[in-house]
Amino acid sequence: EIVLTQSPGTLSLSPGERATLSCRASQSVSSSYLAWYQQKPGQAPRLLIYGASSRATGIPDRFSGSGSGTDFTLTISRLEPEDFAVYYCQQYGSSPPRLTFGGGTKVEIK
């Protein structure tokens, strides 16, 4: 099973600042099979990025994804008040199907 480790656990930033979130895999993940989700308190997760770098429908361009192999990054170029939330990475490329999530990074207001 591929284990995803997200860092940092918590990121304390101010609105307008840049956020850089890391997701490291225990073994290589095809870039086509890495996604990022945002979850706000009391809400279901929302798909932000799929295929490591493609934005999902309706996602603002301040969100971007990059990386390959075992190291992936989600960048929020300028934090808006609504961006403070928990972010999860997910891989879905293994066979037989064993989809896994990272432990999450909480982006909080400093």
Add this chain to the structure above:
Amino acid sequence: EVQLVESGGGLVQPGRSLRLSCAASGFTFDDYAMHWVRQAPGKGLEWVSGISWNSGSIGYADSVKGRFTISRDNAKNSLYLQMNSLRAEDTALYYCAKGATMIVGGEFDYWGQGTLVTVSS
């Protein structure tokens, strides 16, 4: 508009069974894989199980394999999760999620609001 509505959660004793359902609408159900994802109180997300568009491919997390069974009824636009031999560690909010592709290996582009399962004596 895509809608996923889970039901069937509740309080159940350890060792007992529960069946979750997910009613889907707003998209062509039998064109997409479907999944169950859970979240224990205050914890992160855990993929539980996924099923391809035609039920030909199914996957389970190791933590539920042999105890949980996923199924779907394309005629009824519905997804199910039969949960047997429930344990305290199965306590969680269970989300139904729509896969973005026909196969199990894909991202989840829509989620329901979840149904809470509490396993306790």
